[in-house]
Amino acid sequence: MHSEGLLIVISAPSGAGKTTLCHDLTQRFPALQESISYTTRQPRPGEVDGVDYHFVSEVVFRQMVAEHAFIEWAEVHGNLYGTAMATIDEARRNGVDMLLDIDCQGAKSLKQRGVQGLFVFVLPPSLAELRRRLESRSSDAREVIERRIARATEEIREARWYDYIVVNDRLDEAQNLLAAIVTAARATTERMLGRVGKMFDI
């Protein structure tokens, strides 16, 4: 029986450990696909179009922006990067569970478009610990770090409208919790009825 793909949206302030958590999640759930972004930058050796990125020209990218095709897009070092709404729609239709590592603005845009998903916000154990992590891993100037912390503090306020909050204090516990959230999301009645509703005449 076919059921819609689950969309897992994960946001976090820089330094909360989101990248490690997302990586662990895809290890535990091999069927979980990460969203493939569009970019205007040149493919590096070994990168495959449609696998690593959708490589497009700037003209095409700008056209997509004009058509509101992106949930979020940004310019980084002169190249454009974007996450297309179509990528998410397609995964859902094809029954593919998708992991979307996206900032609060992008997540909010999804929510505002009425996209159904599991919205998870990852928090550091405390602001003091976030500061410690940002300071220890960066050789950036004090001012840059302060700006990051100010931004993180702002982003954290967005946590209130997410579905779940994972505090990344002990990594293994945070990993287990995130896995439990994904496991549980697959057993909601809405999703299960698609799988077993007919069999039981529910």
Add this chain to the structure above:
Amino acid sequence: MHSEGLLIVISAPSGAGKTTLCHDLTQRFPALQESISYTTRQPRPGEVDGVDYHFVSEVVFRQMVAEHAFIEWAEVHGNLYGTAMATIDEARRNGVDMLLDIDCQGAKSLKQRGVQGLFVFVLPPSLAELRRRLESRSSDAREVIERRIARATEEIREARWYDYIVVNDRLDEAQNLLAAIVTAARATTERMLGRVGKMFDI
């Protein structure tokens, strides 16, 4: 920081394996308390009032029924048994997570009273398997078994308004899923804000 106790409501048709699953859940989550019922039957040797049951007279029980103090109550072999709303309210207020093994009627009554909880329905892998389980474990007459199956089929239709559906096919998988559902429920934003909201000014 104090947060409200979580109420986990589990229902299932007879033969779905609910008792085994509930037992496993209380083993995994030692802080999870099972609801203590009221009863008019005499305590058996070793049974402690307020631990095994709340032992009350029939007069008191009937008075509680008249006052709508019970979510559900039933007469079994001449004795009265009931689950009091106050038991659930008290656990919630005291931050105690409670497991409530209750039939669909009782669960519906909770839902109708607007009680917040995690409503989980346990399904057998199929109606054929349910029949096999009921037949193999019972020496009851064919008619009795048929009645149970008819009742189970009816109850299963109620699954549609529960939050989660756990299909108890492989026991260990069902146990893991149920544990994941409980773990995830403790990380909803609503609950987490009570724990970390102030710290992060969310």
